[in-house]
Every structure is written in structure tokens, then in C-alpha cells.
Amino acid sequence: MILALLTASPTAVTRAFHVQKHQIAKNLVPFLATTTTTTKQQQYTHCSQTNTRLYTSTTEPRIDTAFSSDTIQTSTQTNIGTPSTSFDDGTTPFEITTPIYYVNDKPHIGHAYTSLACDVIARYMRHSGREVYFLSGTDEHGQKVEQTAKDKGYKDPLTFCNEVSASFQELLTLLNISNDEFIRTTQSNHKEAVQHLWKVLTEKNAIYLGSYEGWYSVRDECYYNESELIDGKAPTGAEVEWVKKEDSYFFKLSEYQDKLLDYYETHPDFIAPESRKNEVVAFVKGGLKDLSISRTTFDWGVPVPNDDEHVMYVWIDALTNYMSALGYPNMERGSNYDKYWPASLHVVGKDILRFHAVYWPAFLMAAGLPLPKRIFAHGWWTKDGEKISKSLGNVIDPVDLIDTYGVDPTRFFLMSEVTFGSDGDFSDEKMIYKVNANLSNELGNLCQRIMTLVFKNCGKATPAEIGELTDEDKALLETAASLRGLTGEAISSQAIDKYVQHMVSTVWAANKYIDVQAPWVLKKTDTERMNTVLYVLMEVMRHVGILYQPLMPTSSNVILDQLGVPKDERDFEHLDKEECKILLGREVSKPKAVFPRFDVPSSD
Numbered sequence: 001m002i003l004a005l006l007t008a009s010p011t012a013v014t015r016a017f018h019v020q021k022h023q024i025a026k027n028l029v030p031f032l033a034t035t036t037t038t039t040k041q042q043q044y045t046h047c048s049q050t051n052t053r054l055y056t057s058t059t060e061p062r063i064d065t066a067f068s069s070d071t072i073q074t075s076t077q078t079n080i081g082t083p084s085t086s087f088d089d090g091t092t093p094f095e096i097t098t099p100i101y102y103v104n105d106k107p108h109i110g111h112a113y114t115s116l117a118c119d120v121i122a123r124y125m126r127h128s129g130r131e132v133y134f135l136s137g138t139d140e141h142g143q144k145v146e147q148t149a150k151d152k153g154y155k156d157p158l159t160f161c162n163e164v165s166a167s168f169q170e171l172l173t174l175l176n177i178s179n180d181e182f183i184r185t186t187q188s189n190h191k192e193a194v195q196h197l198w199k200v201l202t203e204k205n206a207i208y209l210g211s212y213e214g215w216y217s218v219r220d221e222c223y224y225n226e227s228e229l230i231d232g233k234a235p236t237g238a239e240v241e242w243v244k245k246e247d248s249y250f251f252k253l254s255e256y257q258d259k260l261l262d263y264y265e266t267h268p269d270f271i272a273p274e275s276r277k278n279e280v281v282a283f284v285k286g287g288l289k290d291l292s293i294s295r296t297t298f299d300w301g302v303p304v305p306n307d308d309e310h311v312m313y314v315w316i317d318a319l320t321n322y323m324s325a326l327g328y329p330n331m332e333r334g335s336n337y338d339k340y341w342p343a344s345l346h347v348v349g350k351d352i353l354r355f356h357a358v359y360w361p362a363f364l365m366a367a368g369l370p371l372p373k374r375i376f377a378h379g380w381w382t383k384d385g386e387k388i389s390k391s392l393g394n395v396i397d398p399v400d401l402i403d404t405y406g407v408d409p410t411r412f413f414l415m416s417e418v419t420f421g422s423d424g425d426f427s428d429e430k431m432i433y434k435v436n437a438n439l440s441n442e443l444g445n446l447c448q449r450i451m452t453l454v455f456k457n458c459g460k461a462t463p464a465e466i467g468e469l470t471d472e473d474k475a476l477l478e479t480a481a482s483l484r485g486l487t488g489e490a491i492s493s494q495a496i497d498k499y500v501q502h503m504v505s506t507v508w509a510a511n512k513y514i515d516v517q518a519p520w521v522l523k524k525t526d527t528e529r530m531n532t533v534l535y536v537l538m539e540v541m542r543h544v545g546i547l548y549q550p551l552m553p554t555s556s557n558v559i560l561d562q563l564g565v566p567k568d569e570r571d572f573e574h575l576d577k578e579e580c581k582i583l584l585g586r587e588v589s590k591p592k593a594v595f596p597r598f599d600v601p602s603s604d
């Protein structure tokens with residue numbers, strides 16, 4: 001039965017009719033966002049090659065149903081924002097941070113990885129209607145930076161910092177990272193904030209003057225106990241040097257052992273993943289000694305208030321960036337600090353978890369300030385099975401990855417190849433295989449098939465009329481509609497790879513559907529059915545395009561443009577709005593390829 005007989009232009013009548021006739025998939029989209037924030041997206045397109053190969057995937061992607069977060073309290077009940085968890089109510093403003101990067105060397109894949117993970121989460125939150133403050137920056141003080149600047153022949157460390165910090169900012173732009181702020185620890189407002197925090201800690205009697213001697217690793221900017229050393233080196237493999245007895249201010253870390261252990265117990269989701277949390281708990285249970293927090297043998301740091309002989313330990317300086325960027329010590333009502341602190345999420349690499357999950361909360365407890373809500377430690381990348389290091393010459397330059405594969409494929413691979421939190425191994429073969437299979441063959445090709453059929457067979461417009469929906473149509477539409485809930489749960493627990501798996505699975509289901517329904521055959525036998533099938537597929541692609549924006553901002557917008565989804569209807573609140581569904585009879589333009597296809601390099 002024909003449900004609609006409409007002409008090709010998107011009139012009010014078309015829209016009203018469309019709303020009435022498509023009361024399907026009612027159980028959809030759980031969250032209704034009320035506000036949106038625009039990201040500072042840079043438009044970068046990488047869609048050079050036309051790919052007309054048919055869909056060839058034969059193995060159904062598997063979703064790991066043992067969903068990592070047992071912390072999710074609600075899945076689809078909330079009507080704004082993201083699912084609430086024990087550490088985030090899903091609605092309040094959200095501060096997310098990357099570590100601030102050392103400027104002793106140019107950016108590598110590790111820096112790109114943390115920044116990308118934060119970007120996907122930040123964008124997802126914004127599209128969900130959350131107010132987001134996404135912070136990144138550079139860590140510019142300390143012995144390591146001072147030494148490197150000297151070794152490289154710079155007359156002063158700041159000139160060196162300016163150059164390297166700029167290369168980090170460029171990388172963020174190239175990766176299409178939507179950070180709201182980029183902080184440098186050499187900024188005067190930051191230095192003032194650190195000095196303020198120091199004064200507060202002094203007033204609270206958390207700091208005293210003593211003397212230090214012991215092992216120090218300049219590469220890790222970390223003190224180590226004799227018992228921690230392995231074959232005379234730091235547990236990270238870094239060289240250590242003996243610091244001869246020198247005056248030093250100490251933070252009374254030993255007083256925080258029980259307080260921290262209590263805190264971890266009463267806030268079981270403060271540190272994630274669980275295995276890393278266990279390492280932190282074991283470290284703290286092993287006993288905490290007071291921490292040396294100033295040095296007198298070099299100058300490149302924030303001076304200790306009222307004692308110019310000392311500069312602060314780089315970690316107390318660095319960690320404070322998370323608050324100084326928000327204007328700390330201005331904590332007035334309405335300030336950014338008031339709005340965004342405590343931070344919702346610090347994303348860090350596993351090597352720097354101790355600083356974030358032990359020292360930082362202890363400093364904040366001592367200062368009487370609220371603690372961040374969650375610290376998530378991700379794993380490390382190796383290359384072809386080997387640890388990445390300059391001496392092995394296997395450093396992966398993220399700029400090379402972008403040049404070779406394009407931004408969105410790079411984002412896709414790094415975010416989906418391994419469970420977020422575990423280590424991962426990079427190889428060009430894996431990258432090419434994954435990008436060709438999931439993006440070029442499955443997503444890009446599907447999109448092109450649908451839009452080519454629509455363009456050729458429906459008069460260069462979306463179908464003007466469709467028939468009754470079958471069970472298969474409804475099932476696929478429901479799969480697409482469930483995506484928001486599933487991906488929201490994944491992102492709320494930082495299971496970024498699972499978010500991608502849900503998307504990949506839906507695309508796979510759509511490919512299966514198009515092959516079974518065969519609209520190219522229906523064209524000759526039943527045009528009404530062909531129209532319905534194409535309409536269902538376009539509607540599924542609308543969901544996919546909208547929900548892929550956090551991961552692949554440029555490509556998903558190319559898909560949405562091809563579908564004719566208006567720019568102001570691309571937030572998650574629009575997913576289940578009847579009036580935002582694909583309009584019948586709307587003009588479409590000639591489709592073009594969205595993702596390139598790469599040749600696997602020959603093994604000889």
C-alpha cells in the first residue's frame with residue numbers, strides 16, 4: 001500500500017506528512033539534550049579515491065557483551081546528556097583533560113593517542129548536550145626540559161619551549177582535536193596559581209623544609225626508592241642519578257596513606273581500569289614517604305614563594321594546570337573553576353597514574369580542595385611488537401600517519417584497535433586491513449551504494465513515497481535507534497573501543513540488509529518496496545553519521561551532507577525527533593566516495 005505520494009521539494013506539507021507516517025522505532029533514543037555547544041572543528045577532508053567495490057565482508061563483527069562498566073547505574077533512563085554513573089551524573093558541566101605534554105621532544109603517537117581519546121569523549125558529550133571544557137597543554141619546566149634546551153644549544157629554555165609547544169598545538173589542529181584551552185606552564189597566570197597553592201599548603205602545615213638525598217630519574221621526573229630500582233635503573237627502564245644531600249621542601253605525603261586508601265575504598269570508580277587501580281592501592285599500602293617538592297640545583301621552574309633558592313618540583317607545578325586553566329585561585333561563583341571543578345575526567349597514560357592518583361589527590365586533600373571525579377589510565381602502544389623508543393628508531397610520528405592515511409582513518413584505527421586501557425601494537429598492515437575493511441568496504445561503500453541507487457532510481461531525490469515497513473525494516477531501524485543508548489554507556493565508562501564496535505556492528509547489519517533486500521533487483525519488480533528499503537537505509541545512515549561525529553568529525557559530516565541532513569540537525573537530540581528524520585522527496589546530489597582504500601604493502 002502506498003503511504004505517501006509527494007513531490008520532490010521539501011515543503012512543510014512533506015514534513016508534516018512525513019512526521020505522521022513514520023511513527024516507527026518508538027523505543028528509540030533515550031536522552032533528550034537541551035543545549036548544544038559548537039566545537040572548533042577544522043574542516044579537513046581526505047576522500048581522494050573512488051571505491052566502487054561491492055561489500056565483501058563475511059564475518060559478523062562481535063560485540064563483547066560483557067560490558068566493561070559495571071558502574072553504569074542507568075542505561076536509558078536519563079532524558080538529557082549521557083548515562084549517569086557513580087562518578088558523573090551525566091548532566092553537569094564536564095571538564096576533561098589530557099596530561100600536559102613535556103616539550104623536551106616532538107610529539108609522538110602517545111601524545112596523539114591521549115589527545116584523541118579525550119577528543120572523542122569531549123565531542124560525544126557536546127553532541128549529547130553537555131557543557132564541556134576540554135583542556136590540553138604543555139609541561140615546560142623541570143630538569144629534563146632545561147637539560148634538553150641546553151643540549152640543543154638554545155640560549156634560554158623559553159625559546160626552546162615556545163618552538164616545541166607550537167608543534168604540539170599544530171598536532172592538535174592536524175588531528176582535529178576540539179580542545180577549548182591549551183595551557184602552557186610558563187604562562188604567568190599558571191605560575192601565580194601554583195604559588196598560591198603552595199602558600200595554601202604551607203598555611204595548612206602540609207609543607208616543611210628538610211634535606212633530600214636519593215635516586216632521581218630526570219627522564220621520568222620521579223624520585224625512586226632504592227628498593228624500586230631494577231638493575232640500577234628505574235622500573236620504567238630510565239636512567240637514575242644520585243641526588244646529593246640538598247635542602248628541599250617536603251610535602252607530608254606520609255600523612256595521606258590512610259586517607260587515600262579510605263578514599264579509594266569509598267570511591268571505587270575514582271581510578272580505572274580496575275587492574276591499574278589495584279597497582280595504585282598496592283603502592284600506597286606499601287607505605288608513603290614524605291615527598292621532596294623543591295630543588296635548588298637548577299633554575300628552570302616556578303620559584304618557591306619567599307625562598308628564591310628553590311624551584312618547585314615539576315609535578316606539583318604540572319598537576320596544578322588542571323585548575324589554573326580554570327582561573328584558580330579565582331573560585332568565585334560563576335567562575336570557570338566554580339563551573340568545572342572538580343574535573344570530571346583526567347585521562348592519562350599508565351606510566352603517570354601514580355602522580356595523578358596518589359600525589360595529586362593528596363595535594364588537594366591537604367589544600368582542602370575537591371578531588372577530580374575520575375582518573376582513567378590508558379595503555380601504551382608498541383610498534384610491530386617492540387617498545388617504541390628513539391634508540392630503536394621505531395618512533396611513530398602522528399603527522400606521518402595523518403599524511404599517509406588521513407585524519408579520520410587514523411582516529412578510527414587508534415580508537416578502535418585495542419580495548420581502551422590495554423596496551424596496543426601498531427603496524428601498517430593492521431591499520432590498512434582495518435581501515436579498508438571497516439571504513440572503505442563496509443561504511444564508505446555502503447553509503448555510496450545507497451546514495452547511488454537513490455540518485456539514479458529516485459529522480460535525484462530521496463524516495464517520494466514508501467510502503468509499509470516489514471519486520472526486517474523495523475528490526476534494522478531499531479538496531480540503529482538503540483545505538484545512542486549503547487554508545488552513551490560505552491563512552492560514559494571510557495570504553496571507546498566498544499562505542500566503535502557498536503557502530504561497526506550496525507553498519508554490518510545494514511550491509512547484510514541491503515544484500516538480502518537487493519533494491520537493485522526490486523527496481524525492476526517493485527519500486528515501492530525499493531523506495532522503502534532505500535529510505536530505511538538512509539535513516540540508518542543518518543543515525544550512523546550523527547553518532548560517528550565524535551570519532552570521525554569530517555567524514556561523518558560528508559555522509560550527513562550526502563543524506564541531506566541539515567547542519568543544525570546533527571546533535572544527538574535530533575536522532576529520534578520525528579521531524580528530523582530523512583525527508584521524503586528531498587533533492588540529493590551525486591554521491592562521492594567518503595573513505596580511501598589503501599594497498600597492502602608487499603612483504604618483499
Ligand code: MSP
Binds near residue numbers: 320321381
Ligand atoms: N608532562 C607529563 C604529564 C604531566 S600531566 C600533569 C608527561 N608528559 S609526556 O609528554 O611524557 O607524556 C604524555 C602522555 O603520553 C602520557 O600520558 C604518556 O603515558 C603518553 N605516552 C607516552 N608514550 C606512549 C606510548 N608509546 N603509547 C601511549 N601513550 C604513551 O608525562
